[in-house]
Amino acid sequence: MTDTLVRRTPWPESASRAVVTPLQPSVVYAAESPDALDDQYEGRAPGYAYAREGHPNADVLAAKIDAMEGLSGGFVTGSGMAAVAAAAMGILRAGDHILGANQLYGRSLRMMSTELPRMGVMTGLADPTDAAAMAAAIRPETRMILIEIVSNPTLRVADLHGIAALARDRGILLAVDNTFTTPRAIRPADHGADIVIHSVTKLLAGHSDATLGYVAARDPATNDRMRGFATTLGLTASPFDCWLAERGLYSFDLRYDRAEENARILADRLDGLPGMRRVLYPGRADHPDRDRAAALLGTRTGNMVTFEIDGGRDAANRLVRAARNIAFAPTLGDIGTTLSHPATSSHRALSPEDRAALGLSEGSFRVSVGVEPADLLCAEFEAAIRAAAS
Structure with a gap:
């Protein structure tokens, strides 16, 4: 038996099939013959040879x-x-x-x-x-x-x-x-x-x-x-x-729709909070490209909200520390809400002058809104923004 342990065991046959897509981590695939490999590479037969390809x-x-x-x-x-x-x-x-x-x-x-x-x-x-x-x-x-x-x-x-x-x-x-x-x-x-x-x-x-x-x-x-x-x-x-x-x-449509609705609610709740300089969301009437967004996207204005607060880096630090339940992370699209600071993440390679030309300051934040209950999400942001303005 020990002499055959290194031999690959054929995959068990079954009259039924897996509901979940199988995970296939194999790097290489064995062909039946050089002719069969030629058929694969030249498009006469389907198949895989090497995972990089x-x-x-x-x-x-x-x-x-x-x-x-x-x-x-x-x-x-x-x-x-x-x-x-x-x-x-x-x-x-x-x-x-x-x-x-x-x-x-x-x-x-x-x-x-x-x-x-x-x-x-x-x-x-x-x-x-x-x-x-x-x-x-x-x-x-x-x-x-x-x-x-x-x-x-x-x-x-x-x-x-x-x-x-x-x-x-x-x-x-x-x-x-x-x-x-x-x-x-x-x-x-x-x-x-x-x-x-x-x-x-x-x-x-x-x-x-x-x-x-x-x-x-x-x-x-x-x-x-x-x-x-x-x-x-x-x-x-x-x-x-x-x-x-x-x-x-498989859950993309559900996640997108819920996050998009949350983003609409959050953008409206952020507007007018202490120290809030501006709120950007393509679905809002005050967005500079609102008409184009409506023509291109209809009501599908997404889950992303950007806002800018007064107070520079010090206020930004206060906001992030106060928002303990919101992940401060340079990503977007997670099922949970994340908060990003472009000046120190996605756009850190740009000079302050180049960031300013794009409309970004030390008080600019990007929110990737998730699927949490909207009231909870809004309350957490309101508390954090008030702490930043204190």
Whole structure:
């Protein structure tokens, strides 16, 4: 018996099937013959060979997100930024130009300012709420535009239709990061986007226990280029994280709807509290892009609320210490509410002057609203904000 312990035991057969998707952590898959392996690699037969190139749990998850976004052929990556990198670095070449929204996620901005130029890709930024400003920033070498529909963390709403028309007329690929809005609010490919990106880590998975990304293009050849780049550089998703994220998707609609309703209530309750400078929520009448949000998103204005208090860093510290039951963490989309301080997390790499240009100060906070009872959540924030103002 000891001589055979290292031999793999065949999986037990069953006339019934598992209700839950099996977790398949295998790194490698054994083929029947060299001819059979050829058939897999050349597309004549389905199958897996090496997990860096793909595995069942990633494909199950990608197929579900494909269905949500109305796309096909998307794939899962090891993180949201890996998905952004697969889109940009997998397509662009030295001498190309990419135009980004000037309020992208902090690490996306860092990729634009540091990593892409290092590889010879030219970059530029412009205001995504103004299609004319985007048009003015386009160069003859521009090959891609990268935007978020709702920006992080100032919650400005991009002129998606204007930018999509601009990209179509100029023959430029439009990549949209749909992490904040999710397909529950909008499917960017239905509105002219060529590439759709997600940090699955956030709302889709929803429990802060899986780090993943997703990217898909409407054009199969573009999908193949991005997937080839991701496979070559090893931007591989963990089977266990994919399994966790798939489980999270089953409650996604319920979580999103409850968190969105809580966000509406919280945004209204925050307004007018002592020391409150401003509250930003796309569903409020005083939001600078309210009309565009209504046209694009309807009532699906999301679970994110941003606010700014007086008092600078000292007040910010008082607020966080008083909000003991609200996780102060640089994430979003968790089933529970989290609080983030952009100046020390997502946008810490920017200078104070650059943060100020985006409308961010030491008193700016971003709230990813969860599914707690709304009254409890509002009471906790009211107490913390009053403590910050004391």
